[in-house]
Amino acid sequence: MKIAVLGAGSVGQTMGAALAARGHDVTLGIRNPSGEELSRPRSQAEALTVWQARTKAAVATLSDAAAGAGLIINATQGAGSLEALTAAGAKNLAGKVLIDIANPLDFSRGMPPFLIAGLSGPTSLGEEIQRAFPAARVVKAFNTIAAAVMVDPSLIPGAHDLFIAGNDPDAKAAVSDLARAFGWTNIVDLGGIDGARASESLLPIWVRLYMTGGSPLVNLHVARA
Amino acid sequence: MKIAVLGAGSVGQTMGAALAARGHDVTLGIRNPSGEELSRPRSQAEALTVWQARTKAAVATLSDAAAGAGLIINATQGAGSLEALTAAGAKNLAGKVLIDIANPLDFSRGMPPFLIAGLSGPTSLGEEIQRAFPAARVVKAFNTIAAAVMVDPSLIPGAHDLFIAGNDPDAKAAVSDLARAFGWTNIVDLGGIDGARASESLLPIWVRLYMTGGSPLVNLHVARA
Numbered sequence A, B: 001m002k003i004a005v006l007g008a009g010s011v012g013q014t015m016g017a018a019l020a021a022r023g024h025d026v027t028l029g030i031r032n033p034s035g036e037e038l039s040r041p042r043s044q045a046e047a048l049t050v051w052q053a054r055t056k057a058a059v060a061t062l063s064d065a066a067a068g069a070g071l072i073i074n075a076t077q078g079a080g081s082l083e084a085l086t087a088a089g090a091k092n093l094a095g096k097v098l099i100d101i102a103n104p105l106d107f108s109r110g111m112p113p114f115l116i117a118g119l120s121g122p123t124s125l126g127e128e129i130q131r132a133f134p135a136a137r138v139v140k141a142f143n144t145i146a147a148a149v150m151v152d153p154s155l156i157p158g159a160h161d162l163f164i165a166g167n168d169p170d171a172k173a174a175v176s177d178l179a180r181a182f183g184w185t186n187i188v189d190l191g192g193i194d195g196a197r198a199s200e201s202l203l204p205i206w207v208r209l210y211m212t213g214g215s216p217l218v219n220l221h222v223a224r225a
Helices: A010-021 A042-055 A062-068 A078-088 A125-132 A169-182 A193-200 A203-213 B010-021 B042-055 B062-067 B078-088 B125-132 B169-181 B193-200 B203-213
Strands: A002-006 A025-030 A058-061 A071-074 A097-100 A137-140 A162-166 A187-189 A218-224 B002-006 B025-030 B058-061 B071-074 B097-100 B137-140 B162-166 B187-189 B218-224
Touching: A002 A010, A002 A062, A002 A078, A010 A025, A010 A042, A025 A042, A025 A062, A058 A062, A062 A078, A071 A078, A078 A125, A097 A125, A097 A169, A125 A137, A125 A193, A137 A169, A137 A193, A162 A169, A162 A193, A169 A187, A193 B203, A203 A218, A203 B193, A203 B218, A218 B203, B002 B010, B002 B062, B002 B078, B010 B025, B010 B042, B025 B042, B025 B062, B058 B062, B062 B078, B071 B078, B078 B125, B097 B125, B097 B169, B125 B137, B125 B193, B137 B169, B137 B193, B162 B169, B162 B193, B169 B187, B203 B218
Parallel strands: A002 A025, A002 A071, A025 A058, A071 A097, A097 A137, A162 A187, B002 B025, B002 B071, B025 B058, B071 B097, B097 B137, B162 B187
Antiparallel strands: A137 A162, A218 B218, B137 B162
């Protein structure tokens, strides 16, 4: 499948590499392929150069990446996701499955981050993306775990869960298939895209468990009677 | 132990009854023992009458209940907890373990509730209670599950967790002992009282899992590598 991964951070690079390794035709979409994202900070630029050499994946503008893809993954920073998706172009998102991995995190007071006021509480980033791009088939998924765990749940032993939410059942089924290809067996469907309020709210506990336990290899499992 | 349970809702009644059944000397503290809380709504008043007949526990003002107790449980509604604890009296809380079970929920837009803006994000109800009553030994606990599960975790099979947070290690040890008496074996220490941000943030996912699964007998378990 032709997949656009929007965002060149650790989530975008990890997800892109894992999809490329499974034979997908991956294009990494970034704001300015010849500009600042490739040169600043230097460590990220170097990581991206290594990433390209390893994956043989293409790098393009947000718009070009989205235009050519059948499935789109939003791995941009949550605070800038609506702007980045606007740059990708509503027409390039229309009718396509859009996996939203971003979290609306406010780092203005340092660590730990907290949820951005206008993108939490009675709404969520996932909902606002669906509202802004009504023709996209938004599925919130993969946003509650470390990047490495997203594409390899076996890094954490025992039962633990992937949370998904979205309005389009077929889109959720497609995302679930993709997750199962990564090894996910426990997929918890939180219902419509307003379920993103619930999964985005897991960030504070995830960050806290990371801080208190000293490892990002931590996740949650739903226990029911 | 002499325990004051502040709040006559389902959490207060369930916690109070379970503690009384274990031999503790329980007093239920409410705003006006002879007034509106006993008569409005009628179903709550009737439930409280039955509760008193069953438990033989005393009912007193918030202040009188707190004054006579060695351990205090805040089971009031989160939106009114700071006011209720002020009515209970700072001097009656000083030096005592104060278990905060309340969640700062905003029901102004109906169901599902979301976290109250001024009591979430870069703070939490647990922290604000500790800040308002610095001499109290606040432990956030029991706030992430249904009332029935708080006092009987065996209602949900398999491993699932109780989250606690607080600045005073001895107070947390006392609350952990109390939890173990209810049958809790997995107690996850989230560190200082700012860990309440993490456990209070679990409310949106808990409510969502309740809604999508149709049962309040649901909880989470932390999986680590």
